Amino acid sequence: MNEPPAGQPATTPLTVEPNPLFADGDAAESGEHPLLKSRPTLVTLKRLEARVRHGWGAWNFEGSAEDAYRVWHRKRFRASRTLLFSLIALLFLTGPLYQHGLLQVSEPLGQLYKVLDVWALGPLLILAAVLTALGRWQLLTQSVQSAAVMATLAALVYLHAADLRDEVVFPDALMGLTLIAIAYFGGFSWPRIALTALVCLGVRILLEVESLGVVPETITSMAIRVIEASIAILGAWSHERLARLTWIRRAVMQVLLRTDGLTGLSSRYDFDRTFARVLRQARREHKRIGVLLMDVDHFKRINDGHGHLVGDHVLRSVGEAIGHQSGRRPLDLHARFGGEEMVIVWYDLVPAELEALADSVIRTVRDLAVTSPLTGERILVTISAGLTWTEPGSDHLPHQVLQHADELLYQAKQAGRDQMKFGAFVSTRV
């Protein structure tokens, strides 16, 4: 058996670190891995779900989770918000055209109305629709959207007041309908909708009481306004709650898809996507990447001798060891490649550094004190590996690089296992 180097413990005890899949914390918050941005762990997602399910309204997710939710939410509501602003713009801009239609405006209010409509509100609503459709310049878009919503409601309150003074025939149900439409199709945060609805309600009640006094008609009308505002508030509340729960479920699915459930390393699905991206980035930035493909030696014997559950325990132990040894820098990757094969990708290191790191991984696995959870028997685990690297800026396809690492791995197996073969990858592509 190989002796550990002087000064190192005879075995590296297998620390049972939490599986990253279930560990509390947030990869993006830790600032460790930008490619993992917006990927909260299952524990974080579970906590967020409990908050939405049991809390009444303080639902803002913290940090990157909130950012990711907002990005998703904006995309989800882009079409309906665009439609909403376009329809309201159409309503106001065509108002002056149909004197006997929805709005019958008398002079001189008609002039003022036309000026406000055609030169202020209409263009603002169109701008909101266009910016929403474009989906860029978020700060500007959000400010214009808020201004458009506020201006619409202010215009409707103004028209309602004019109606009470008999200066315009205004179907005042339009105000409630618009509020409800904004709450549902705009998908705006529910406290903002609630505040807006309550302000509108208060102003309308004041206007009616001031102009008509407290008579049976005003009481009926007030009841209708309260119902409208309640529909808007409750609708926006349940809308946002459902949207947040949907996002959480989606994020859970993504974590499960991207993480290997046994080892906690990235899944093959995630590796294939991310490796191609990292390779492209390396080409753009003229950086070298190193790929270490590893395979547990005689793993079938472990399965046959100790049973598959112990085999799983061994894979988990190797996965944890690899996880602790790699993947700390933003563009490094580690994944379960399949079965008992695992892979590490290192970004921007020279061959000597890559060899030293790969050696250290092989040594760490060899020194693992893996014992059978069933019998307590010590299981000797070793791996063979193929290490290759692409020269800075080389234009290689992911599968070619992996193929070369696999050939080197095969040579390591042929040479007796528990070792590594390495060499630069030279493309045969013409």
Ligand SMILES: Nc1nc2c(ncn2[C@@H]2O[C@H](COP(=O)(O)OP(=O)(O)OP(=O)(O)O)[C@@H](O)[C@H]2O)c(=O)[nH]1
């Ligand atoms: N317990 C367990 N076994 C697995 C898993 N995935 C693959 N295996 C087993 O891993 C074994 C791989 O065996 P082989 O491909 O013959 O390789 P080996 O025995 O490691 O031999 P060498 O690679 O040549 O050293 C097979 O018996 C698979 O059933 C898993 O998730 N859990």
